[in-house]
Amino acid sequence: MSDDALYDRIAGIYDPWSRSVTEDVDFYVEEAVASGGPVVELAVGTGRIAVPVARAGVRVIGVDESPGMLGLARQYAEREAVGHLVDLRVGDLREPPVTESVPLVAIPxxxxxHMVDEEQKLRALSAAAALLDPDGRLVFDVFAPSEEDIEETDGLWLEREPGIFERADWDARERTLTLTVRSHEHAATMELHWLSAPEWNHLVEQAGLEAVDLYGWFDRRPYDGGEDQIWVCRRPRASAGRASGTRRRSDTSG
Ligand SMILES: C[S@@+](CC[C@H](N)C(=O)[O-])C[C@H]1O[C@@H](n2cnc3c(N)ncnc32)[C@H](O)[C@@H]1O
Incomplete structure (x- = not known):
C-alpha cells in the first residue's frame, strides 16, 4: 500500500484548509440516512463527511489511499464516540478493499x-457500481470551472485560511487544474481533471448505471450548467427506461 500518498503530505493541514467547506455535509448525511446504510465512502479523507454520517447512526466503510488522512479520520471518529461505526481501510478507490454490498456509495x-483521464474515472465509477445493492445509489460531486473563476484565480497565491496558501494554475485546453497548497511545514501540488456534465453522464452509463438526479448545488436545485455537479445514480430499471441524466427523483422513484 502506498505510504507516500499525496495527501499524506498535507494531512496535517487538510481540516483547517477545508474548514469552510460545510455545504455538502447535510446532503451526504441525508443520503446516508435515507439509504439505511451501511455506506461506503470512497476517498474518505479525514472523515469530514463520514463522521457526521456515523453520528447520524449510519455505519460507514471508508477507503482512502492516504494512511495519514485515515489516521486523522480514526481520531475524529473516536473523539465523536462513533469509532464503532466507522471502518477505515487503506486502498485505491479504483480497487476498493470492500467485499460488502451496500445501499449507498458516496464519493464527496x-x-x-483526481482520476487523470476518462479511463481512470470509469474504473472508479465501475468499482463503485460493483459495490451497490440492486437498489443501491452512487452519489458523487464534481466541478467544472467557469471562465470567470479561471480568470480571477489563475496563477495567484490566495490565503485560503489563516497561514494556509493556495494557488490554482488552470489549463482550460487540457481541462486540468494544478492546485498547490502550502503552510509552514506542509506542501503539496495536485492535478484535478474536470469533464462536462454530458461526459460524466456518458461515463455513468458506461459504468452500468443511470443518473436519476443531477443537482447544481447541495440544496438539490437542478443543475443549470453551473460549476458544481452533484450526481445521484443507480442501476437502470427496466420499467424506468434509460435515464436522461437530469430527471428529478420524484419522477423516477418506484
Ligand atoms: C478532496 S479529499 C476528500 C476527502 C473527503 N472525502 C472529504 O470530503 O473531505 C480527496 C481524498 O482522495 C484521496 N484519494 C486520492 N486519490 C485516491 C485513490 N486513487 N484512491 C483512494 N483515495 C484517493 C486522497 O487521499 C484524499 O483523502
Whole structure:
C-alpha cells in the first residue's frame, strides 16, 4: 500500500484548509440516512463527511489511499464516540478493499477529479457500481470551472485560511487544474481533471448505471450548467427506461 500518498503530505493541514467547506455535509448525511446504510465512502479523507454520517447512526466503510488522512479520520471518529461505526481501510478507490454490498456509495468533494483521464474515472465509477445493492445509489460531486473563476484565480497565491496558501494554475485546453497548497511545514501540488456534465453522464452509463438526479448545488436545485455537479445514480430499471441524466427523483422513484 502506498505510504507516500499525496495527501499524506498535507494531512496535517487538510481540516483547517477545508474548514469552510460545510455545504455538502447535510446532503451526504441525508443520503446516508435515507439509504439505511451501511455506506461506503470512497476517498474518505479525514472523515469530514463520514463522521457526521456515523453520528447520524449510519455505519460507514471508508477507503482512502492516504494512511495519514485515515489516521486523522480514526481520531475524529473516536473523539465523536462513533469509532464503532466507522471502518477505515487503506486502498485505491479504483480497487476498493470492500467485499460488502451496500445501499449507498458516496464519493464527496470532487475526489473523482483526481482520476487523470476518462479511463481512470470509469474504473472508479465501475468499482463503485460493483459495490451497490440492486437498489443501491452512487452519489458523487464534481466541478467544472467557469471562465470567470479561471480568470480571477489563475496563477495567484490566495490565503485560503489563516497561514494556509493556495494557488490554482488552470489549463482550460487540457481541462486540468494544478492546485498547490502550502503552510509552514506542509506542501503539496495536485492535478484535478474536470469533464462536462454530458461526459460524466456518458461515463455513468458506461459504468452500468443511470443518473436519476443531477443537482447544481447541495440544496438539490437542478443543475443549470453551473460549476458544481452533484450526481445521484443507480442501476437502470427496466420499467424506468434509460435515464436522461437530469430527471428529478420524484419522477423516477418506484
Ligand atoms: C478532496 S479529499 C476528500 C476527502 C473527503 N472525502 C472529504 O470530503 O473531505 C480527496 C481524498 O482522495 C484521496 N484519494 C486520492 N486519490 C485516491 C485513490 N486513487 N484512491 C483512494 N483515495 C484517493 C486522497 O487521499 C484524499 O483523502
Amino acid at each position: 468533494f470532487r475526489s473523482l477529479l
